Amino acid sequence: MDTSRSSKAEIVSLIQNEEKSLDDEVQQLEQTLPKEEGWTSGSEKSLYLYQGFWCLARDLKSVISLQKHFQAFDSDVFVATSPKCGTTWLKALTFSTLCRTQYARDEHPLLNSTPHQLVRFLEFDVYLNNPFPDLENICVYKPRIFATHIPYASLPTSIKDSKCKIVYICRNPMDMLISLWNFMGKLRDQIQDPPMSLDEAFDKFYRGIYLSGPFYEHVLGYWKASQENPDKTLFLKYEDLKEDISCQLKKLAMFLGVPFTEDEEKQGVVEEIAKICSFRELKEVQVNKKGLSRFGTPHKDFFRKGQVGDWSNYLTPSMVERLEKLIHEKLDGSGLTFKLSSKTSMA
Ligand SMILES: Nc1ncnc2c1ncn2[C@@H]1O[C@H](COP(=O)(O)OS(=O)(=O)O)[C@@H](OP(=O)(O)O)[C@H]1O
Secondary structure (H helix, E strand, C coil): CCCCCCCHHHHHHHHHHHHHHHHHHHHHHHHHCCEECCCCCCHHHCEEEECCEEEEHHHHHHHHHHHHHCCCCCCCEEEEECCCCCHHHHHHHHHHHHCCCCCCCCCCHHHCCCHHHHCEEHHHHHCCCCCCCCHHHCCCCCCCEEEECCCHHHCCHHHHHCCCEEEEEECCHHHHHHHHHHHHHHHHHHCCCCCCCHHHHHHHHHCCCCCCCCHHHHHHHHHHHHHHCCCCEEEEEHHHHHHCHHHHHHHHHHHCCCCCCHHHHHHCHHHHHHHHCCHHHHHHCHHHCCCECCCCCEHHHHCCCCCCCHHHHCCCHHHHHHHHHHHHHHHCCCCCCCCCCCCCCCC
């Protein structure tokens, strides 16, 4: 919306009209889109299948408004993920890599802000209840870095068409399921919902019914984008980061156009970033231990175990067999594979 020539009253009226038209559109969609019970109780927690992915009614409004209005800059960077695949970690790493010259080494912003405050979600935060956020002033550090769980196909056109960069992280779906089930379990406790059995969670996950699911479509969308244009989309795996964070961090810096210099490497900058963004360190920072995120989740719930292979402590052999078969079917021919190691590792 170009408001450069409008008076304040005209702008207020434009915003009100846009809000009203969005509300009408969402109300209509709620009546027509396929609908399923969400992971917590309450009709507002129902999930709707919008453009092939599952979305809360609250988020439908922000997704539509950012699809309509968001204008990406060539310099922007987007952290794209499915939930529970390493978003918090990749936000911290991307921010620390890109903005490393903008703060003193002993005054890292991650010591006072959560990764979700430094790299804000477009649909759950920036555009939540606000179709025209003040994007000019929203990111203190430059370049602008935003995050999203929206699948590649449904990203605002300007993200796909501009020269901005997208970093994506995926995780083996079995660990993702266990992480999601534990996370939603904590949300259910807070609102006094009875616990959801693992069988029920497995069934929902298997059918792709969770925020931004189905998993395979999400992963394959970004996988194909990274194959077609590797300079625009970088595809990372949680397991690879756990295995060799320095190597993956250098790859990330190179992709973002800010490779570590020889001097930086000698000074241990790579290891410093890896350390401050590690599960062990971030979990202990005060700001990550208390308080709620702007989308209502306790900060501490973004840090649970941070391990590879925790699924083997929960999933039954028949669940594993069914998921392995599904993974095989869905990813067949794509060239994408997951390590399903049951060996756990800590940061
Ligand atoms: N720094 C760091 N290093 C490694 N692992 C980390 C880190 N921070 C968070 N985690 C683990 O990531 C899981 C949460 O996933 P997301 O951050 O994608 O969640 S969310 O989508 O933003 O809600 C969740 O995984 P599980 O422990 O398996 O549940 C977190 O513990």
